[in-house]
Amino acid sequence: MTDLFDKHRGIAERHERMMSLGVNAVSLTNDRILSPTRAIINGRETVLAGTNNYMGITFEPDCIAAGQEALGLYGTGTTGSRIANGSYALHRDLEKELAGFLNRTHCIMFTTGYQANLGMLAGLAGPKDTIYLDADSHSSIYDGCTLSGAKLVRFRHNDASDLDKRLARSEDGGGRLVVLEGIYSMLGDRAPLADFVEVKKKHGFQLLVDEAHSFGVLGPNGRGLADEAGLEDDVDFVVGTFSKSIGAIGGFGAGNHPLFNMLRYTSRPYMFTASPSPATVATSLAAIRKLKAEPERRERLAVNSARLFNGFKALGLALGCDSVSPIVAVNCPDEVSTIAMWNALLNAGVYVNIALPPGTPGKQCLLRCSVSAAHTFEDIDRIIALFGEVVAQGHYKKAS
């Protein structure tokens, strides 16, 4: 008999190697969360710089109060899907509010951000269609593509001319969907949207932009990359998540197509899972209203992001990209030194994400920071200083 776990023995060895170097960097326990930027980890107060809590919104009293009220009014869970158990008024309220925020006719919420990509991609594309996806797409996009049964063509990261070439090679008929991300989660770089829109005009396809890391963050209205680039009319479908700028959990898809709501009857990740819990929906709704009412959060985030980016540049660190975004990734030479540096940073009191191949573009080993509007300048300066200390201690050698 073949043991089904045999194929995971390589992972087990890698895991053991990581544990031998210190704490489990990919399965850390926060004993207590004190604020959007502070936690108790291993008995010590730690600055959080790897949470994607971009707006610093997880402890807002009115969001918490909205969640508590929903718990009392609607109970702890919905106990089923919206097509079986029906929607709660809160689900509809949230979708309406978000459609308004996004300036789109239709909006559908999903139970997680991962499912939002699964649900939108598998709902939009089918076996007779082709999806063109950026090589550095998030796993939820790859998995949604697979679930759709569509033909999948991968193009080089952020390379509109490469997409152009691949569209020209296209052999079959059927619909064509191109998938981009507003900000790419590992390196923090943006899609060159205007270049892709040019290719769209040349070839004709429908365009989906996953604004998971850019929703709430970019654009004069906080609607994401398309808002920042002034190209919202050229984007057919927007995907996003409630787990980052909204500080809850869930996801959404939005668009103006008159048949958009048919996704509710065709998208399996929407149909065959329990709908988001009332408390989650209520805190998300309160958070969307807060983002709308408090654009200064976005401004503060931009200032904080630039401060960290420039601070790291001054230290001579090799960064994931040349543009400022709330994701600031430091490129490290190899897995062992990355783990060592991560441990040194944690011991010095700052938590960042560790990202290793194959989950990273180009086999890079990354220490990935995400900035929050709730970070103070002192926090940012401390993160920079701690990275400096680790560099000074020789845990880090500039990646070649």
Add this chain to the structure above:
Amino acid sequence: MNQDIFATLCQLLEPFNTAKIALKPETDISADLNIDSVSVMDFVMEVEDHFDIEIPLNVLSETRSLADLVKVVEGRLAKV
């Protein structure tokens, strides 16, 4: 098996074959060469560009060995 295509695939695979394992038609691209899934996709992108053909990702689940990939390339070239 088309030897020319096989030789070209071996050449294109070289940068990904970091362990420098000897390549045979029956070599399993992922398992034998210990190449992760992203690298396999990157390699296939190079193959697409070299031959100016489209090899959808869906095809890869059925393509284990280099000989399998030779057949895919042959089939796609015949379509062009």
